[in-house]
Amino acid sequence: MLPEPDPQLCQALAADLRSAGYSAAALRDAWGAQADDALARGLRGPAAGALSGRDDALAVLGRLWGLGMPVPRVAVEAALPTLGIAGAVGLGLATADHEVVPAVLVRPQAFGDDEGDVQWWIASDLDEAALEGPLPEDHVLGVGGASQTLARLQLTRRGGTALDLGTGCGIQALRLRRLVDRVVATDISERALRFTRLNALLNGVEGIETRHGSLFEPVGGETFDRVASNPPFVITPRVHGVPAYEYRDGGMEGDALVAAVIEGVGTHLAPGGVAQSLGNWEYHGEESGLDRVRGWVGPSLDAWVIEREVLDPLAYAELWVRDGGTVPGTPAYARLIEAWLDDFARRGVTGVGFGYVLLRRPLAGAPTLARYERVTGGGEGGFGPHLAACLAAHDRAALLDDADLADSVLRVAPDVTEARHHRPGEGDPSVIELRQGGGFARTLEVDPALAALVGACDGDLPVGTLVDAIAQLMEVDAAHLRADLLPRVRELLVTGFVAFED
Known part of the structure; x- marks a missing residue:
């Protein structure tokens, strides 16, 4: 069982990690992008090779707690001037004899959010590569x-x-x-x-x-x-x-x-x-x-x-x-x-x-x-802000009946693009797609009327006015077109293709 963590020892460890510059970016720079990718796949050899021969604090701590490898005592003593080897053992992070042997991993974790950029250190058990089994x-x-x-x-x-x-x-x-x-x-x-x-x-x-x-x-x-x-x-x-x-x-x-x-x-x-x-x-x-x-x-x-x-x-x-x-x-x-x-x-x-x-x-x-x-679909970015915006749009639209929605002014999301596919020799597209660059990277096949409506949503005119104008251009009944398009506008709002213009 891991010992109950001592607050003073944790503060001492944090001071040493900070002094060593023990961060995700620094380790990636130290062993290289390819070794970093290999480590994510459970292969620590390339990273260990890149750090071999180095005795600076970043390399020592990278081998000990980044890769889970034994390190000579003298090197660890130099890398942990505040905590010391006894402190590391007291926290349950290592055992020590002629070498210091890691008992856990302590890896840097960097991320950014609305509150700013963060650099944490996260301790966890030794992984498969360190355990070799x-x-x-x-x-x-x-x-x-x-x-x-x-x-x-x-x-x-x-x-x-x-x-x-x-x-x-x-x-x-x-x-x-x-x-x-x-x-x-x-x-x-x-x-x-x-x-x-x-x-x-x-x-x-x-x-x-x-x-x-x-x-x-x-x-x-x-x-x-x-x-x-x-x-x-x-x-x-x-x-x-x-x-x-x-x-x-x-x-x-x-x-x-x-x-x-x-x-x-x-x-x-x-x-x-x-x-x-x-x-x-x-x-x-x-x-x-x-x-x-x-x-x-x-x-x-x-x-x-x-x-x-x-x-x-x-x-x-x-x-x-x-x-x-x-x-x-x-x-x-x-x-x-x-x-x-x-x-x-x-x-x-x-x-x-x-x-x-x-x-x-x-x-x-x-x-x-x-x-x-x-x-x-979807990339590696944060989905949280996208989900929050979609929920807010759903909540707002749920309070509106079709007449209120028709009176609303919308704007197409900045990450949305349109793709038109034509058969050779034909003037009209056979397929029209709206594509989302962010969020879940949705692709939505639409008809010419909905494509025209989305393209006209520039934050200027209400939806109903745009639908009436499209109906006139297409020579179709405006009431029928509204009945067809407004439910799909609600779907575009909740999936983030369009947004309310405030």
Whole structure:
């Protein structure tokens, strides 16, 4: 078990990391872009080679806690003048004999948000490369791909309180704390909670309370303005010999853990409160995974569920067996793959979806948002501001009847472009597409009337006036055209192709 973190030792470590210039950008510069990409794939050799022969503090700490490699005592003593080797051992970050051997990783994490740019250090358990083998079942993951995805999804709205359900190393709690006054971070793993407390102290972040327990048990009767959860959503066979990693396996059969999060979060949302989470959901025969999720959402909540991909049983099994550190081509790998496939076959699972869930308790009245969709596009940028703008546009449009919407003035989003496809020799386009450069990078096929309306939305004339003018040009009935276009204008608002002109 990781020792309870000592605040003074954490401050000393922070001072040494800061003095060494131990940042994400500095390490990437030190070992190069290619080595940095290799490290993200679990290959530390190129980065270690780039640092060999260097004894400056950045290189020493990069080998010790960036790569998880033993380092001579004399080098560590020089790199940690404030904390010292005894302090590192006292925090549970290393053991020491003739060499200092890392017990955890401490990696820099840089990001920017509306509050400014941030440079944190995040401690977590040694990864597969450092362990040179499969992960232990109580492994506490660092800032992985799923964590980064959830962070990019987070709305930037402020609030009073937040819940980080299944906090792990605490990265979501740290992010939420920048938006709210108080965060409650829960986990079934006491080891994970100690990492969360360590990381909060290391980065000088107050206002994070940790609680031990499963799902919503630690927060019974409490409500929050924000809830974030990267739950242990991986669907794992419940048979002997299959590792149950705490960071990814919730201990329930199939997608029951994700269902429990979605079904239970509503009672813990304050009016106007928003919950955002990641999840996997199963496909059974002809039943859509999105329809399964729809059945889990309470009737009093707004819901926006986005499915990014669906994997077949074999691809899903390969993904998560390899994630645990079991190497393809070994007998253990084949045995685990068979266990996954047998479990899926026994329960009639034909595929597994992955996606994002946003739930909201309306401030007043009945829910107005119920979107369950498949969206495969989108870049690596933050989706949070895009989602926030889309929600605001939906809320505003939901208060307007068709006459009010026709009186509204809209402007096409600056990232939207139009593409027209022509058959050779034909003057009129066979296909017209609106393309989104940001957000989820949607592509929408439209007809000439809607394309003309979007092109005319320059923040000057009301929608109704534009529709009437288009109807006259196309020699069609204006009332019929309004009835056709206005529902689609609402869709363009909620997907961010157009926005209200304030």
